[in-house]
Amino acid sequence: MRAVYIAPVEALAKERYRDWKSKFEKPLELSVVELTGETATDLKLLEKGQIIISNPEKWDALSRRWKQRKHVQQVSLFIIDELHLIGGQGGPVLEVIVSRMRYIASQSENQIRIVALSTSLANAKDLGEWIGASSHGLFNFPPGVRPVPLEIHIQGVDIANFEARMQAMTKPTYTAIVQHAKNGKPAIVYVPTRKHVRLTAVDLMTYSSADSGGRPPFLLGSLEDLQPLVDGIHDECLKATVSHGVGYLHEGLSSLDQEVVSDLFQAGRIQVCVMSSSMCWGMPLSAHLVVVMGTQYYDGRENVHTDYPVTDLLQMMGHASRPLLDNSGKCVILCHAPRKEYYKKFLYEAFPVESHLHHYLHDNLNAEVVAGIIENKQDAVDYLTWTFMYRRLAQNPNYYNLQGVSHRHLSDHLSELVENTLNDLEVGKCVVIEDDMDLSPSNLGLIASYYYISYATIERFSSSLTSKTKMKGLLEILASASEYAQLPVRPGEEDLVRRLINHQRFSFENPKCADPHVKANALLQAHFSRQPLGGNLALDQREVLLSASRLLQAMVDVISSNGWLSLALLAMEVSQMVTQGMWERDSMLLQLPHFTKELAKRCQENPGGSIETVFDLVEMEDEERRELLQMTDSQLVDIARFCNRFPNIDMSYEVLEGANVRAGDLITLQVTLERDLDGRTEVGAVDTPRYPKAKEEGWWLVVGDTKSNSLLAIKRVSLQRKSKVKLDFTAPTEAGKKSYTLYFMCDSYLGCDQEYSFSVDVQEGGGGPEED
Structure with missing residues (x-):
């Protein structure tokens, strides 16, 4: 028997994995595993794990071929956390995997128990019926019901300009902490970006110093006791604010700095922690008071300021809860004045969620055609009846562009949706339609589903690659993948990207620096050149690299289907470059730990014979090697360890x-x-x-x-x-x-x-x- 737990956000999955490993592994001898996203590794983990923790995308990729994978069929408990996010950005994948687990249960002997957890919902009954819960198994509480009652205060600030409004909110934030978090009770402040994190922490430190005149009021221990920990912090600005009792957290801090701040905050040594809004999901900190300072963020692709999703706001508010420590929690929300009524309505009442699956149907239908679940157009319509979207069509016809709610209207709407989606897939050469009815997957469709890649990307690879494509073109085509369309472009980042572009091996013709695909290409090239990146760009580069390995494997398959030898070998080399962070023309020795370009050059010019490969290095006499490398003993141990693991x-x-x-x-x-x-x-x-x-x-x-x-x-x-x-x-x-x-x-x-x-x-x- 296996239990699968799905957390919609990567950070939540990691937090749950840490927590459950200590809870279940030793005391109950249950094996707890977290899926990685690499198919071969995940199949092994699925086989040995009894509690499997995953995000929706990884489980979708693994469970698509459930007919061949008996371990997927052996799942007997399926837990979905934060199911209200079905209405958010990653909602369609969440909807597909729950629909699939219900379908698997209907097709096999094995009963699957589904447990879904969510915030208060206006249409909880629809979700409950969709996952198969009886009326006895559905519990929907009003928003006011919490383990610790929450007092919410919403304040409007009537300034149109975003930055000026943020600046005007710092004083009310400080006042809220002084008023609501008396006697040193902890307070968390959420702000939109890491820039605001630093600015706000410095402002709070300044206000508190001015008010207290002497000892920093937010520092709850003596500075002497904290000094050894403060000295260990790398970020200079953070050192200063922590010494005044104000910590801050954002994704760009080193993991050590993050650990020091969260430990000091949890231990009650510093009273205030300022966080970037995106950290509300992965950081398990709770406080007596939460201040949401501003409810908008900048969307670089649309070039506008957008409201936080309501789900994020609810998540932030949820951190104002300390059961057994407080009788009540407090939350202060500072927003643009015109939005005040909107938040009053949404935060005091349960909100309805809708499906977005109809906008994201292509890849899901393609995957089911490949898996053999959908063999004709009628199967595709039947497949949709398992979804949450199907339950909502008749309940909210306007939202889904339905003309009426009769059986005929519904059936015509679904047929048209299937027809249009499958036609797009046929044009994209992923699905073959015979006799206007029967469906079979084409080679490109198989590749897209196997590597968990969008049909639009595979179509682009197929139409852009030619037998004459060289390295420059191959990187451009790789970066054009629709997987990179969601890469964020932040305010002021265009100049950074432009500067990055100017230093790369391959130039760009008239680059649009706000284009996520141009940014992806620049980040890939910077990775091969080992150019150090800081802050958000380093995080974006991480995302680009994680997708690149999958995309390149798919690219190799597309190229092989065309029978182009040299291009296939080139794409394989690029896969090596992505993994090792170097160009194919660099010295092979740069893969070794502690190696620099200068050292690689010295090896090449070695008087006793040029050393160019790992094998050359292994075959040297120990003394000669020591003389050439001039490294410490511990560095030489690292080199030896690498050489032992190097494939021979x-x-x-x-x-x-x-x-x-x-x-x-x-x-x-x-x-x-x-x-x-x-x-x-x-x-x-x-x-x-x-x-x-x-x-x-x-x-x-x-x-x-x-x-x-x-x-x-x-x-x-x-x-x-x-x-x-x-x-x-x-x-x-x-x-x-x-x-x-x-x-x-x-x-x-x-x-x-x-x-x-x-x-x-x-x-x-x-x-x-x-x-x-």
């Missing part, structure tokens, strides 16, 4: 029945791979200090004809110890001696690829290719 693989191959291959026959090449594990039991994760998360290495085996630049066979291989792989390709139609090249390419390390030439004597006349 023996490869042999033979053409089966190679003596009597006839023209047009199928040639089978058998490849044997064996790894020198150096006494270890298994291969660990790749050594990748520059890649944002643990990654397992993968390999491609490719047979190509370099003369015609054609790729004849390709297989993806994951290799622990030993592996035998067969590659089939068709012999040419003319007899004679034919030369081929076999490539063994890694997706994670540079400099361990292998390449062998072999030839086959093709005899006259076969009966055409044999039937497989």
Whole structure:
């Protein structure tokens, strides 16, 4: 039996994982795992885990092929937290996975118990019926019901300009803390951006100093006791504010600084913590008072200031709750005056949620066609009846553009929705429609679903790549993926992106610096050049890299389907570059820890013979190596550890029945791979200090004809110890001696690829290719 817990936000999933690991693993001997998003790793985790923690996207990617994956069918408890976010940005994925789990339960013997948790909702009954809860299993409380009662104060500030309004809110924020958080009770202040985090913390520190005249009133311990901790903080500005009892948190702080601030706040040594609004999900801090200072953020893509989603506001308010410590919590919301009535209505009453699935249907229908759940247009309409959207259509027809609510209206609306979506997928070459009814997946559709990539991206890859694409074009096409359309562009960031662009290897023609795709390209190139980035850009770069690995694997598949050899090898090299953070023309030695460009140059010019690869370095005499590298003992240990883990693989191959291959026959090449594990039991994760998360290495085996630049066979291989792989390709139609090249390419390390030439004597006349 397995229990799956879905947290709609990555930060919540991480928090729950930490909490439950200590709660369930030792005391109850239950294995708790958190999914990573790498399919191979996640399948292993799913097999060994009894409590599986995931976000909606990772579970969607894993559960799409539930028919083949028995561990997905063995889920008996499915918990969805914060289900009201079904009306938010990631709502459609949440809706799809819950609908799928209900469908799986209806198709198999296994009963799945679904537990959904949410804030107070006006239409909780619809959600309850949709997940299959009986009236006895549905509990919907009014918004006022909380573990700790909450007093809410909403104040309007009548200044139109955003920055001036934020400035005008600092004094009322300070006053609110002094009034509502008496006797040193903790207060959290939420502000829109990390810039405001710093400004507000400094302002609060200044006001408190002016008022107190002497000892900082927000500092609840003696400064001498705190000094050792304050000295450990890296951020200079943070050091100053913490010394006055005001801490702050935003995503750009080092994890150590974040830990110090949250520990001091939780221990009651500092009274105030200022946070960026996005941290309301992942930070488990609670306080007596929460001040929401401003309820808007800047949306760089639309170039406007937008309201926080109501769900975020409710999440912030929820942090004003300390059961057993307080009889009540307090929340002060400072907003633009015209929005005051709007917030009064929404925060005192339960709010309704609607589905957005109809705007995001393409990839979901494509995935179900690939999985064989939807085989014709009628199946697609039936599939929609499992969704929350289907329940809401008749309840709120205007929202979904319905003309009426009769059975006929509903059925016509669903048919039209399916028809339009499938036509788009057919135009995008992802789905094949036969006799205007039956559906089957095309190669591009299979690739999109397998790598969890949007159909629009695969279509773009397919139409933009050509056999003549070079590195510059390949990076542009990679950055054009619709997965990068959501990359934020913040106020004032265009200049940063412009400066970044000017330093890159490949130039941009008339770049639009506010375009997320241009930004993605610049961040990728900066990663390969190892250019240090600070703040938000470093966070954005992390997101770009995490998607890049998946996108590149899909790109390799698209290129192979076209049979372009050199471009496929180039895309594989780019995958290595993404993992190691370097260019393909850089010294291979830069993958090693503590290596600099200067040291790599010294190795190349080594008097005893040029050292250019990891293997060259391993073969040196110890003394000679020590002399060349001039490193400390601990650094040399790091180097040795890297070299031990660097893939050292023996490869042999033979053409089966190679003596009597006839023209047009199928040639089978058998490849044997064996790894020198150096006494270890298994291969660990790749050594990748520059890649944002643990990654397992993968390999491609490719047979190509370099003369015609054609790729004849390709297989993806994951290799622990030993592996035998067969590659089939068709012999040419003319007899004679034919030369081929076999490539063994890694997706994670540079400099361990292998390449062998072999030839086959093709005899006259076969009966055409044999039937497989």
